Amino acid sequence: MSDQVQKFIRVDHAGEYGAAWIYAGQLAVLGRTRHAATLQHMKDQEQVHLDTFTRLITTRRVRPTLLLPLWNIAGFALGAATAALGPRAAMACTVAVEETIDEHYCAQEAALDDTETPLRETIAKFRAEELEHRDIGLANEAELTPGYRVLTAIIKTGCKAAIRISERI
Ligand SMILES: [Fe+2]
Ligand SMILES: [Fe+2]
Numbered sequence: 001m002s003d004q005v006q007k008f009i010r011v012d013h014a015g016e017y018g019a020a021w022i023y024a025g026q027l028a029v030l031g032r033t034r035h036a037a038t039l040q041h042m043k044d045q046e047q048v049h050l051d052t053f054t055r056l057i058t059t060r061r062v063r064p065t066l067l068l069p070l071w072n073i074a075g076f077a078l079g080a081a082t083a084a085l086g087p088r089a090a091m092a093c094t095v096a097v098e099e100t101i102d103e104h105y106c107a108q109e110a111a112l113d114d115t116e117t118p119l120r121e122t123i124a125k126f127r128a129e130e131l132e133h134r135d136i137g138l139a140n141e142a143e144l145t146p147g148y149r150v151l152t153a154i155i156k157t158g159c160k161a162a163i164r165i166s167e168r169i
Contacts, residue, residue: 005116006062007167008108012123013053014065014166015101018075020046022097025079026090035087038140042094042133049126056119065166074162078155088145094137096155098130104163105130 023043030039057064065071082093105127112120145151 001060004111005119006060008112008119009053009056009060009062010065011163011167012105012108013050013057013062014068014071015104015163016046016050016053016126017068018071018162019097019101020050021072021075022079022093025076025081026083026093027079028076029080029083030087030090033087035090035140038136039090042136045129045133049129052122052126066169067166071162071166078158082151082155086145088141089151091137091140091142092145092148092151093155095134095142096152097159098134098137099152100156100159100163101130102127102134 020043023039023046027036027039027043030036056062078093079090083090105123108123109120109127112123142148
């Protein structure tokens with residue numbers, strides 16, 4: 001297995017771990033609102049993504065990122081903080097995060113050759129679900145959040161930094 005594939009599995013595991021915690025943070029704040037079922041649906045899908053990469057970390061003997069404790073706290077805090085601003089801000093967070101993951105998975109799909117077809121297909125399936133999450137965010141008025149552009153730009157920058165760091169450490 002190439003260093004590149006190890007890096008992909010490490011960072012995807014970290015990302016899905018963080019994503020599951022983002023939705024957990026949102027649910028902690030909005031769990032008793034009409035958005036609860038929607039948030040739970042997305043969290044459940046993130047859990048499947050995470051379980052899949054946890055299995056790959058084990059079976060393919062990839063060292064997980066050392067920063068999992070950080071992504072636990074940062075993910076939960078991001079989810080809870082945006083949810084505390086209101087459901088629209090929570091949905092804006094989802095749009096920003098999921099668009100970033102879409103780009104990230106898209107690049108990985110393009111980089112994987114036919115020796116890694118199963119991994120590529122897994123990533124393609126998950127990417128479709130991340131885009132579903134993005135669309136859920138847009139359908140729930142993410143763009144009506146005050147300061148939508150600034151908020152999503154900040155979150156995207158943070159996500160990209162988290163990706164770069166998790167590939168290396
Ligand atoms: Fe995911
Ligand atoms: Fe997602």
